């Protein structure tokens with residue numbers, strides 16, 4: 132499964148599920164917004180996760196399950212069992228890693244066994260990561276993973292399109308992998324790598340119009356097993372969860388219940404269709420503007436907005452509205468989605484020309 136297909140599915144409601152396996156991480160990146168580190172212990176119970184994933188069926192399943200953290204490969208046995216269980220229902224599995232294991236020579240056996248069960252592997256790389264794990268070691272490990280037959284990509288983070296680091300690392304990846312490995316490039320914002328893959332859009336000034344939230348499409352399993360409507364870091368971390376962003380818990384709910392709640396919520400349908408800023412401006416104009424996600428977190432407490440959502444987006448008409456918006460965004464493709472949610476200047480890198488196949492001879496290491 133290539134990165135472009137994965138990102139292309141991001142606006143499809145319940146087209147994927149994002150599962151955080153642990154908040155633990157052997158690294159201590161200075162920009163880590165999940166507060167991950169070697170001594171942190173918070174993680175969902177393996178049995179609850181396995182039960183939840185085993186509820187996927189051929190007829191009712193996400194297309195893709197994205198495993199993240201913290202560092203998901205600290206639980207390699209769980210990665211493998213979840214990926215196998217998901218595959219039995221037809222769901223493909225992707226994983227994003229901070230690459231702690233690249234510091235050793237060759238893939239450690241448990242990591243190798245886990246990686247073999249994946250359909251896509253993405254390596255995080257940015258300046259704080261490179262202070263923990265050298266770029267050359269990450270490149271070497273990514274090559275080894277690709278030789279196992281797993282599609283690979285990089286998840287890069289920088290300060291914006293003028294960031295010299297991004298210019299350097301993208302050129303280095305291009306040189307070192309012959310233009311065959313795609314990258315997703317994000318900008319550093321108050322949300323960290325656990326948000327993964329794409330970030331909520333920026334603050335929307337009044338009068339800007341509709342700006343749909345594609346991040347409200349995939350349910351997210353948080354570190355405590357709570358299932359949320361999106362990967363916004365405040366939503367992942369803060370309790371209580373605003374009612375419209377709460378979809379259940381892996382210890383109690385199966386995929387079918389979570390999917391039904393996500394697809395059936397009138398408020399979430401409108402967040403996915405027109406975005407939270409538009410809802411606030413249109414139906415609660417007296418409420419002061421906040422950030423894009425700040426606006427969203429308030430929505431369930433604004434009676435005028437809730438009433439408008441019930442009247443406009445309930446029933447079959449609301450489902451059709453949601454489906455139409457998702458199809459439009461899906462049809463615009465992964466590059467357009469990254470332009471909106473990631474670093475626009477590098478959006479084209481989400482689809483590497485070679486699609487991971489037939490690489491030209493690769494050079495070894497960073498800066499080569």
Ligand code: SF4
Nearest residue numbers: 156160163167201229
């Ligand atoms: S940013 Fe990622 S790799 Fe770095 S400490 Fe946080 S979870 Fe670990």
Ligand code: SF4
Nearest residue numbers: 331344347361424427
């Ligand atoms: S808080 Fe709302 S707007 Fe922000 S990512 Fe979540 S669903 Fe989207």
